[in-house]
Amino acid sequence: MIDKKLLSMLVCPVSKAPLIYDQEKDELVCVASGLAYPIRDAIPVMLESEAREISLEEKEYFASKKT
Template identity: 45%
Template sequence: MLSRACGRLASVLRRTLAPPSEVARRRLHASGSRPLADRSERAEEPPRTFDPALLEFLVCPLSKKPLRYEASTNELINEELGIAYPIIDGIPNMIPQAARMIHQSKKQEEMEQR
């Protein structure tokens, strides 16, 4: 069962990875030897999007519970803890310090009504 899950994760990751030519361009850019013509191509590239198939493998690092993808805010949501992890260039930032609190106003309203 574990090997099947690892195989599925590998196939999802292969689909989300940039093609080798893009990786080579990034390395050239990092070394500073990228021609000016290639710099204009980068502006035309669409932003990388999050692959929802990864939700099968990702869990909250704090509660170890499944996460929900919110496309409108481009975040992974943990409803139980009320936190949202940002997704930057298609890559979830699962560092708890980078997460933002959600539902604070709702919780405060509930407390005031009691």
């Protein structure tokens, strides 16, 4: 679980857009850039080189969660 206050301060380093916490995969997802950043040992790894590209289905799912 990630602290809500921390989540509200973090943005995607690529797009500067807000992030969505995916509890199931323990990742921070950015719909704008299409990237998911891992959380390791309770620390978000906010490096583009460590992020994975999310699928179109994931992008649509998380875009619907933003509203």
